[in-house]
Amino acid sequence: MNGGPAGFNNAPVTRAFVISSTLFTLFFGIQGRSAKFGLSYQDIFGKLRILKLIASVFSFSSTPELLFGLGLLYYFRVFERQIGSNKYSVFILFSTIGSLLFEALALSLLKDPTLNLLTSGPYGLIFASFVPFFFDIPVSTWFRVFGIRFSDKSFVYLAGLQLLLSSWKRSLIPGICGILAGSLYRLNLFGIRKAKFPEFMATFASRFSWPSTGSPRVPTTTRVNGTAPTVPSYAGRRVERTYPTPPVPSSVEPSESAIATLVSMGFDGNSARQALVQARNDVNAATNILLEAQSH
Structure with a gap:
């Protein structure tokens, strides 16, 4: 279970x-x-x-x-x-x-x-x-x-x-x-x-309520144009990392079953939906997108 x-x-x-x-x-x-x-x-x-x-x-x-x-x-x-x-x-x-x-x-x-x-x-x-x-x-x-x-x-x-x-x-x-x-x-x-x-x-x-067990999730956001969030550097300056991302098709609507599958794996519902749009409703590709977003 x-x-x-x-x-x-x-x-x-x-x-x-x-x-x-x-x-x-x-x-x-x-x-x-x-x-x-x-x-x-x-x-x-x-x-x-x-x-x-x-x-x-x-x-x-x-x-x-x-x-x-x-x-x-x-x-x-x-x-x-x-x-x-x-x-x-x-x-x-x-x-x-x-x-x-x-x-x-x-x-x-x-x-x-x-x-x-x-x-x-x-x-x-x-x-x-x-x-x-x-x-x-x-x-x-x-x-x-x-x-x-x-x-x-x-x-x-x-x-x-x-x-x-x-x-x-x-x-x-x-x-x-x-x-x-x-x-x-x-x-x-x-x-x-x-x-x-x-x-x-x-x-x-x-x-x-009491703190949850397990590692806390670091909130991440990804811009559609492929630019990751701005992060602070040790020198007091702000560095922006840019990663190439495929174009997002506006006509693809993620299926509820695919969203439910990603949510059952622990991903946020909104992030799962956005990743599925980027991956053209491919659950495996969307999973990789979400895991890469968490690693940055």
């Missing part, structure tokens, strides 16, 4: 969410309250406490759910790298609220007295992420086990299935509601895929 380079490079919002979910689960788990924060039928028609609502979004009900959930959240950081932290924050908010509304609707329709509490945790975000995972992440390898054909994406689906069925109906309903919320986001309901937060809100997570 590969979601790009190790660590949370270019994924500060995911990092903040993973840290928050871990702390919430450990804190309430120590107190023996982690299994009491799921949404219930009584919450729909009674008084819903804000603390319980927040805890139901971040705190997993058990340690196995925490392990599988954090693993999936860590893998799905690829989508933050693809669409950017700002839009990914909107995706988190939309999928979480949408999933909670679907859960409330399901509880009100089922009226199942045996369904006291739904399981808690970021099921809405996790299973909403399976929608773009299914449509936008390409299969890179295929293999066979006992004559059955699998892809590298199969491991992610199996982890999701384990989490979905971890508590039977208590976890099945939140998972399905998350998939519905993710589907509405993909359908661009109310133009949600173009929505953005104010910039100061989008950078909140990167300011108040």
Whole structure:
């Protein structure tokens, strides 16, 4: 299961969410309250406490759910790298609220007295992420086990299935509601895929979360005319390096699958798109362009 380079490079919002979910689960788990924060039928028609609502979004009900959930959240950081932290924050908010509304609707329709509490945790975000995972992440390898054909994406689906069925109906309903919320986001309901937060809100997570592991990425920009960014010299003068680049065809539009492939390797979405334009949508050539840009 590969979601790009190790660590949370270019994924500060995911990092903040993973840290928050871990702390919430450990804190309430120590107190023996982690299994009491799921949404219930009584919450729909009674008084819903804000603390319980927040805890139901971040705190997993058990340690196995925490392990599988954090693993999936860590893998799905690829989508933050693809669409950017700002839009990914909107995706988190939309999928979480949408999933909670679907859960409330399901509880009100089922009226199942045996369904006291739904399981808690970021099921809405996790299973909403399976929608773009299914449509936008390409299969890179295929293999066979006992004559059955699998892809590298199969491991992610199996982890999701384990989490979905971890508590039977208590976890099945939140998972399905998350998939519905993710589907509405993909359908661009109310133009949600173009929505953005104010910039100061989008950078909140990167300011108040722990530093990511791995080597920091050095931001690089490349001019279309082949002139690299100006860099300072040791003598106090500024030196500009020039590298020959092929002409960029304006008619080539990079495919989303090619962009997703480069993003899954850890490159920024905008840089991947620009490199694919230069490489005429050739993923291998675009990869070389991005690697050369990082080396300078």
